[in-house]
Amino acid sequence: MTKKEKEEKIGKKKITFKIDKEKNFSKWFSEIVAKAELADLRYNVKGFVVFAPWSVLVMEKMYDAFEQELQKQMHLPCYFPSLIPEENFKKEAKHVSGFKPEVFWVTQAGNKKIEKLALRPTSETAFFQLYSLWIRSYKDLPFKRYQRANIFRYETKTTHPFMRSREFYWLEAHDCFASKEDAEKQVQEDIAITEKIMHQKFGIPSIPFRRPEWDKFAGAIYTIGSDVLMPDGKLTQQPSTHLLDQGFAKVFNIHFKDEKGEKQFVWQTCYGPCISRIFASLIALHGDNSGLIYPFFLAPIQVIIIPIFTAKNKPTVLKKVKEVEKKLTKDDISSMIDDREIAVGEKFYYWEMKGVPLRLEIGEKELKGKLTLFLRDEKKRKRVSLAQIKKEGLALDRRLRKKADSAFEKAIVNVKNFDELKTALKNKKIARCNFCSIDKKGERCAAVVEKELLASVRGVRADKKEKAKGKCIFCSKKAGCVVYIAKSY
């Protein structure tokens, strides 16, 4: 620890944060993770990080929001074991080849060698073994279960805290239906959950893309990945939802008797919001050069109260401050009084960096009448009554969402040829263009994108129909679709 850090730790010096997020997002991200104490990267297993209270408190609220919505949509929670026997894992050929290089294996217990157990990289093969025992009749369908779980993948790509690490935190829903049609409806419902929770509640816009054939989940007919735009112009896949082919149902023997008494295999979907990665998007999208900005909806402390007093009015100010805190608690608003013996300005900087959305400054002027409220996003003060606080919080969340929406919209540009595409990517844009096909036959054109531009074809929009006119900008064959191309994590 340097002298400066030491002084900051014990509160002698202002903790400030000032890094240009637009110019150097990667540095900004690393620094805010450290400064705001979101995670510690010094754990002594490569690719594994320790998540600290200031991120965990928010991730827990994210879990709550998703779980409430999943339960509303008739999903029930369960806990499946973290260990999956190799035999389950091997049953579905595409699945095993997709995940095999990434699996951590348990091979020993105490001093004994045991049969290999996979630390779940995803839980289809654990769930489905039981589904074959649980599902009997069409009356059992739809059958929807989910779990909150941590997942293990031996990532070979560079790991980033929250974005990609070897253990991460997610929710996984595994659903079964009587028909392909019903399953496809579920895929649409999953997309709606993403919109409702991630966009409406957390202020994180995303576009659901139907992924190209070569980029889908191992064992799926198709995959819809919702992409979020990060400030460096790269996309990151957030919740993905998959329509499975009947491969799993057949090898795990998940069937039911239909209304005529005939045996049918189920149709399946799975949906996986990765909470730790959504958290990365949250801080990346909303933060600014002074640090984090947490939405009011998610902030562990929604209002920080700073008493400003002189020796003379100290008792009255402190009394007022406590009254205000009590009233906020009563209104279900989480608040905290910062009564540390440090300068007021230091407190301001500190809580701005920590991303607390609202700050109440309470001094002589506020003893009677209105309070002074500082809005973290606009960095503006305004005079409000106590009853207005919640409304101000909700308004702040709307502003964060709008700002993120507008950045996303502006980033999309139409390109008509390879040069325009190159320029667009250079300028951190998302390129929209005509493309031959996201079926297998388009893979060669996509390979050009990956090799020459270090970018990828994200797929076609799943939320609206976009019809291609003209030719694929790579092979000049008749375009079959409109795709979006971008760099990605």
Place this chain on the structure above:
Amino acid sequence: MTKKEKEEKIGKKKITFKIDKEKNFSKWFSEIVAKAELADLRYNVKGFVVFAPWSVLVMEKMYDAFEQELQKQMHLPCYFPSLIPEENFKKEAKHVSGFKPEVFWVTQAGNKKIEKLALRPTSETAFFQLYSLWIRSYKDLPFKRYQRANIFRYETKTTHPFMRSREFYWLEAHDCFASKEDAEKQVQEDIAITEKIMHQKFGIPSIPFRRPEWDKFAGAIYTIGSDVLMPDGKLTQQPSTHLLDQGFAKVFNIHFKDEKGEKQFVWQTCYGPCISRIFASLIALHGDNSGLIYPFFLAPIQVIIIPIFTAKNKPTVLKKVKEVEKKLTKDDISSMIDDREIAVGEKFYYWEMKGVPLRLEIGEKELKGKLTLFLRDEKKRKRVSLAQIKKEGLALDRRLRKKADSAFEKAIVNVKNFDELKTALKNKKIARCNFCSIDKKGERCAAVVEKELLASVRGVRADKKEKAKGKCIFCSKKAGCVVYIAKSY
């Protein structure tokens, strides 16, 4: 599946449950786990079970209650990796020898051999590595962190669903203090949390015992284990709290500068409520011969509403039923209308078996005036107004707690010699007696208990002082303490 089971599944036959819990607790427990769909034991890894929605919804509420209380007591949540490098694990000699036979080891990733990583059997050695980086000054103390996590132990004893399995669900708090005195206060606070949450909220009484020397946590000065009495007369250890010696602090180098600027090692405690095991006690203590009884505080459905109608009054009854449900939701009471097309009596049996604490029966008589409420624990009906429901729920919880308290009190008997002890254990009692010492020198007497009676010395009470008069009932030396002896899980 037998024909009977099949018919039950599709709702043709009454699902009833009638097993004498007192006479055959073990059978009762297994049957209710299966019938009420709490867990499925058919997962294909030995000792690992699948927890089903009807238990998970309750365990999630248990987590909430504990986490809220821990946070109130200034603990902050974090997420630590599930994998711990062998080197951390080996650092503390007593710890490694205590846990080594129980550890699952990850040795392979993809096709690569990797350095051995332990699947956490407990997380001291993960937390403490970071604590040495986080704690610097006396101003950082007390330092309290916890996580909710699943834990892995290669149990060689017989596994039981919820009671003991190879993966289980717990909370672990790891705290650091400036002095042994402060740490001991935390141990008392942990005992208070157990009382407040487990006893006051869940209705599960326990006695905190200071464990004998030979039965403490590997690396502790002493361990307080809170024992719960199961209906078969066996005790089960519920939350335990440990005052650690400074072994961990020294090998992990967790020190701080005190007010004089001098380097000191921290004093540590850890506390671990095992949610899945507490759930086992919950169903065991409160259930009866008709099935589960969930406390109102924890029930996923607090009130089941059964419409009782004729062809004529069906619309009015259904309208009333919906009004009642709406009002309950508004009052934050979770309810559900059972509108399945099966006989009313079947619904009664089904929800009694599932343990829903309150049942509203709504028919012609209830259209005007009071409602008919069935109390699951007393199996009595009474007429109440809608506004009384919550009060009735709270009263039910108090009755469950009192009943459990009284069973525990009655089970404790004083014994004066080996024969009385033998008889007491045979009668499923907890024997209270004079004992030489719970220090090392008492181990020989305790060995007699284990070998000849298949029971164990649970320790001395930590919640009140009990002074021994007379001689140890085994070795006839002067008794140093009063201990409790019982069979245990």
